[in-house]
Amino acid sequence: MIFHLDFKSGKPVYLQLVDQVRYAAAAGTLRPGEPLPPIRTLAEELRVNRNTVAKAYAELESQQVISTAPGKGCFLLDGNSPFSREVRHRLLVNEIDAAVVAAHHLQVNREVFLGLVAERLDHFERKPGTPS
Amino acid sequence: MIFHLDFKSGKPVYLQLVDQVRYAAAAGTLRPGEPLPPIRTLAEELRVNRNTVAKAYAELESQQVISTAPGKGCFLLDGNSPFSREVRHRLLVNEIDAAVVAAHHLQVNREVFLGLVAERLDHFERKPGTPS
Amino acid sequence: MIFHLDFKSGKPVYLQLVDQVRYAAAAGTLRPGEPLPPIRTLAEELRVNRNTVAKAYAELESQQVISTAPGKGCFLLDGNSPFSREVRHRLLVNEIDAAVVAAHHLQVNREVFLGLVAERLDHFERKPGTPS
Amino acid sequence: MIFHLDFKSGKPVYLQLVDQVRYAAAAGTLRPGEPLPPIRTLAEELRVNRNTVAKAYAELESQQVISTAPGKGCFLLDGNSPFSREVRHRLLVNEIDAAVVAAHHLQVNREVFLGLVAERLDHFERKPGTPS
DNA sequence: GTGGTCTAGACCACA
DNA sequence: GTGGTCTAGACCACG
Numbered sequence: 001m002i003f004h005l006d007f008k009s010g011k012p013v014y015l016q017l018v019d020q021v022r023y024a025a026a027a028g029t030l031r032p033g034e035p036l037p038p039i040r041t042l043a044e045e046l047r048v049n050r051n052t053v054a055k056a057y058a059e060l061e062s063q064q065v066i067s068t069a070p071g072k073g074c075f076l077l078d079g080n081s082p083f084s085r086e087v088r089h090r091l092l093v094n095e096i097d098a099a100v101v102a103a104h105h106l107q108v109n110r111e112v113f114l115g116l117v118a119e120r121l122d123h124f125e126r127k128p129g130t131p132s
Numbered sequence: 133m134i135f136h137l138d139f140k141s142g143k144p145v146y147l148q149l150v151d152q153v154r155y156a157a158a159a160g161t162l163r164p165g166e167p168l169p170p171i172r173t174l175a176e177e178l179r180v181n182r183n184t185v186a187k188a189y190a191e192l193e194s195q196q197v198i199s200t201a202p203g204k205g206c207f208l209l210d211g212n213s214p215f216s217r218e219v220r221h222r223l224l225v226n227e228i229d230a231a232v233v234a235a236h237h238l239q240v241n242r243e244v245f246l247g248l249v250a251e252r253l254d255h256f257e258r259k260p261g262t263p264s
Numbered sequence: 265m266i267f268h269l270d271f272k273s274g275k276p277v278y279l280q281l282v283d284q285v286r287y288a289a290a291a292g293t294l295r296p297g298e299p300l301p302p303i304r305t306l307a308e309e310l311r312v313n314r315n316t317v318a319k320a321y322a323e324l325e326s327q328q329v330i331s332t333a334p335g336k337g338c339f340l341l342d343g344n345s346p347f348s349r350e351v352r353h354r355l356l357v358n359e360i361d362a363a364v365v366a367a368h369h370l371q372v373n374r375e376v377f378l379g380l381v382a383e384r385l386d387h388f389e390r391k392p393g394t395p396s
Numbered sequence: 397m398i399f400h401l402d403f404k405s406g407k408p409v410y411l412q413l414v415d416q417v418r419y420a421a422a423a424g425t426l427r428p429g430e431p432l433p434p435i436r437t438l439a440e441e442l443r444v445n446r447n448t449v450a451k452a453y454a455e456l457e458s459q460q461v462i463s464t465a466p467g468k469g470c471f472l473l474d475g476n477s478p479f480s481r482e483v484r485h486r487l488l489v490n491e492i493d494a495a496v497v498a499a500h501h502l503q504v505n506r507e508v509f510l511g512l513v514a515e516r517l518d519h520f521e522r523k524p525g526t527p528s
Numbered sequence: 529g530t531g532g533t534c535t536a537g538a539c540c541a542c543a
Numbered sequence: 544g545t546g547g548t549c550t551a552g553a554c555c556a557c558g
Contacts, residue, residue: 378513
């Protein structure tokens with residue numbers, strides 16, 4: 001697992017980590033059951049404090065994306081969001097709206113946008129983790 | 133002018149505004165000389181503090197994207213290097229990927245996802261001034 | 265709001281706080297919309313670090329028990345667990361099992377146990393926050 | 397001997413075991429001289445490390461609740477001050493309250509809750525050796 | 529060795 | 544003023 005942090009983006013480091021683990025899981029780069037790097041190791045690699053990585057892992061555990069077991073490590077779980085249908089819908093619409101609004105501002109029309117969406121869906125569905 | 137804010141993304145709200153105005157300016161959605169919404173109007177619409185909008189406008193002025201004339205409002209300046217097709221594509225793909233990754237973790241399949249995307253596109257095309 | 269901590273119980277302080285806020289909400293001592301004590305104030309009262317209280321509040325926010333707004337404070341939300349039916353069932357069975365096993369060990373028979381359960385339900389349903 | 401563990405409660409697992417044995421001993425569910433399950437058997441049943449069970453038994457021995465004779469097993473000692481009716485009541489009410497509070501936050505109403513309680517009572521009465 | 533908790537104290541974002 | 548993030552470093556629980 002390679003992670004990349006942007007300390008100037010204004011986005012909290014721990015959330016950047018959360019997003020990248022979620023991305024890796026969705027792309028198949030990280031597979032269910034696979035171990036994540038130990039907190040101390042990852043903190044050292046990324047030159048951040050151990051607590052920052054721990055906070056990211058805790059957030060991922062609360063989202064049921066990974067499981068953490070003291071003494072054993074952290075592992076990727078398989079799907080199954082713990083949230084109710086309503087909450088899932090709300091979260092997803094939020095993300096979609098961000099993309100739709102960006103398309104509007106960037107003057108990308110509906111057809112091109114839908115084409116891009118289909119392309120990205122294909123990208124993630126072609127699961128084996130082979131980068132395009 | 134359509135805006136979309138995510139209060140839980142970790143990204144400062146004022147930077148979300150800055151980015152959206154810059155996207156619109158660089159893509160030609162906003163044209164030089166065009167007025168931006170007054171601070172208090174926009175703050176009310178988006179339900180954020182006026183200081184937050186003011187900070188975004190101040191940042192945009194310091195980046196020479198807009199000019200603010202006290203008492204007259206804010207206007208888009210000329211000479212904003214337009215984004216290339218490649219840059220626009222990259223920015224948009226990032227937003228779409230975020231939504232696709234969310235759909236994966238929320239266990240939303242391709243058909244439902246595409247349905248939601250179409251629904252949100254309709255939503256913004258019907259009433260293009262309303263915040264989500 | 266009065267909270268009591270037991271530093272010798274072995275249970276993390278931040279979880280003791282979480283449980284007590286949840287208890288107060290269920291008992292009606294704390295009402296939806298009501299503000300919780302500011303993090304700094306509560307930390308001082310309880311003689312714990314600010315981060316410990318912050319961690320408790322963050323956990324409560326992730327359970328959708330409270331909402332936190334920078335600059336404004338923390339407020340109790342009304343019901344509506346964000347979790348799916350399955351997860352809610354699992355969490356509740358876990359708590360019930362703990363009580364059932366305790367009853368077994370303490371040699372409290374089924375009838376007495378059910379009587380106690382009904383009594384405690386009455387206690388919490390008589391909501392106005394008036395201690396019995 | 398029935399046990400119930402909650403790996404997410406924050407309370408150390410070995411202390412959960414200690415408490416349950418002490419409850420059983422103080423209420424007479426376990427009688428002086430009666431053997432406790434062997435460490436490795438219990439560890440297997442509860443799916444915890446043998447060290448965890450061993451630590452619980454060591455703690456119980458240091459509290460003079462049980463005696464451990466290497467090669468012969470562990471036995472309940474005599475002279476455990478039995479809990480008074482009031483103490484037993486208080487301990488049990490604490491457990492029940494935890495479940496009632498959980499039900500409140502999980503939006504489970506009285507009828508469903510009582511149904512679940514009855515179901516779990518049946519569950520443990522039918523097969524009184526199995527961990528949940 | 530692993531992850532978890534807690535402290536002390538700094539700085540930032542937002543109202 | 545509020546809550547949020549991050550660091551540095553100590554100690555504990557568990558395997």
